[in-house]
Amino acid sequence: GAVVSQHPSWVICKSGTSVKIECRSLDFQATTMFWYRQFPKQSLMLMATSNEGSKATYEQGVEKDKFLINHASLTLSTLTVTSAHPEDSSFYICSATGVEATQTQYFGPGTRLLVL
Amino acid sequence: AQSVAQPEDQVNVAEGNPLTVKCTYSVSGNPYLFWYVQYPNRGLQFLLKYITGDNLVKGSYGFEAEFNKSQTSFHLKKPSALVSDSALYFCAVRDIGGAGSYQLTFGKGTKLSVIP
Numbered sequence: 001g002a003v004v005s006q007h008p009s010w011v012i013c014k015s016g017t018s019v020k021i022e023c024r025s026l027d028f029q030a031t032t033m034f035w036y037r038q039f040p041k042q043s044l045m046l047m048a049t050s051n052e053g054s055k056a057t058y059e060q061g062v063e064k065d066k067f068l069i070n071h072a073s074l075t076l077s078t079l080t081v082t083s084a085h086p087e088d089s090s091f092y093i094c095s096a097t098g099v100e101a102t103q104t105q106y107f108g109p110g111t112r113l114l115v116l
Numbered sequence: 117a118q119s120v121a122q123p124e125d126q127v128n129v130a131e132g133n134p135l136t137v138k139c140t141y142s143v144s145g146n147p148y149l150f151w152y153v154q155y156p157n158r159g160l161q162f163l164l165k166y167i168t169g170d171n172l173v174k175g176s177y178g179f180e181a182e183f184n185k186s187q188t189s190f191h192l193k194k195p196s197a198l199v200s201d202s203a204l205y206f207c208a209v210r211d212i213g214g215a216g217s218y219q220l221t222f223g224k225g226t227k228l229s230v231i232p
Contacts, residue, residue: 032218043206043224093159097218104150105220107159
């Protein structure tokens with residue numbers, strides 16, 4: 001149980017284009033989803049927290065107009081990197097929590113984005 | 117504010133020997149504590165958590181961790197290391213009732229290398 005998927009696993013795009021990454025909870029309803037960014041050999045940096053049907057809460061320093069997050073259902077959240085630039089190249093990981101009291105976060109496999 | 121320290125960037129252990137990956141934390145209230153493992157180019161896999169009760173927590177793949185409130189530690193242990201245990205390990209804490217209490221704070225990660 002508690003499986004989270006991400007799609008795509010790899011994406012290469014040209015500078016200036018937009019990229020959408022999907023995060024799905026496959027066997028539970030995700031009341032809250034989180035988006036992280038991880039740089040090589042570093043820990044995870046929380047970008048934003050989203051609750052189903054609500055606007056996402058962004059961490060300080062994260063541009064909400066650049067990183068658009070939609071959490072339209074209890075099993076799907078999307079992150080759209082708008083007008084991507086090479087500095088946006090990174091490993092993006094989502095996680096989801098269900099209704100259990102401890103709200104353990106279960107992570108997706110990650111999406112590697114390379115902007116040329 | 118909550119924080120997590122993983123004092124070792126890397127831990128090397130011979131296959132078959134016991135392993136320990138250290139973690140200390142700081143929270144203002146009571147902690148929920150988690151260990152995750154990350155294999156290269158993958159998301160994080162949940163290993164175990166401490167919520168309340170018995171200080172020794174058993175998790176996946178033979179791992180266990182001991183919660184020590186007086187030392188504010190939550191070290192990850194395994195009696196006999198396998199080469200396949202080689203990965204990046206993250207300790208994380210959630211401060212129950214703190215601001216942003218849904219969020220996890222991660223340590224910087226410890227790379228475990230098990231030598232055949």
